[in-house]
Amino acid sequence: MDTAGSIVAHDQAAAPVRRISSDAQAIALCQAGNKAAYGYLVEQYKERAYYSALGLVRSHEAALDLSQDAFVRAFRHIKRFDTTKKFFTWYYQILRNLCLNFIRDTKRHARSFSEVYDTQIMHLIDDKQDASAFAEQNELRRALWAAMDELKPKEREIIILKDIQDLAYKEIADILEIPIGTVMSRLFNARKALKAKIERIYL
Amino acid sequence: MSSASNREHMEKLMMGALDGELTGKEQAEFNQMLSKDPSMKEEFEKYKKLVKVTKTMKLKAPAPEVWENYWLDVYNRIERGIGWLVFSVGLVILLTYGSFKVVEAVINDPGLAIIIKVGILLTIGGLAILFVSVAREKYFTRKHDPYKEIIR
Known part of the structure; x- marks a missing residue:
């Protein structure tokens, strides 16, 4: 990506084929059969896609595989994409279905967040911080990840989208195709379940 | 309220x-x-x-190479998918032509008993019906299934 925020789509030999600066432009090119233009969309959304999948399936390999597979499926149907909608919203439907199927199929081998959550933030960031309060927060964070393992996939999903990916209610509503009021009540139920699991010890 | x-x-x-x-x-x-x-x-x-x-919880970032190769992997998968499609179409054309030639040869072969000819023709005809039926079912199911992205 260059400093102006545009990106050069590359073909297999990494030769620049065209300057692309918006989703709409990339989608129009893809719909005209330009495979390389799809690189713009993949580059734009790969991290969000990967972390969305990781939050649901809790496995690095599976998140990588499923997020890439969803990109491939989205490309196959790109001609059917309704250009009045956002690309990621449409892509997320495909990714979500793949992840939920993966969870269903691997239920007996359920993963744990302990394999994929970031432990680096558990160190004191600066000396001025209150060490005991920080330690308490770390403990709480650890307990919360364990509690997250026990949530239903849809509850985990809404927590990941709101608190970890920091999306606004409107974005979540668009992605999940539900009204904002439902986002709020689903979030309440998920946080309530999370709170109930750790309340006696930490809150 | x-x-x-x-x-x-x-x-x-x-x-x-x-x-x-x-x-x-x-x-x-x-x-x-x-x-x-x-x-x-x-x-x-x-x-x-x-x-x-x-709000301070974070998921572990993958190795930087993952991001570097990400698009290339997606590109390769797309290309391979197209490769399989082209290969399948070619195979169907060849099989259709081969079947036609076999049917033609069987009909024109004076040395084959009628019962053998009928048996071979019925086998090939049955296979063709099965193939078309399965292909049509797959096509219509895909076209009318709102949950087609779900792997069952």
């Missing part, structure tokens, strides 16, 4: 307040509710503490 819907409304306002998503009017309404109900205020404080921590 019934007590259940009142409660639900309060829960939504509480989430909005925690995430900074309330309008000025909604925030004022929520503040008023809190001031009237100490137990709700206590609950809100617990949620605040919970959300303060959940």
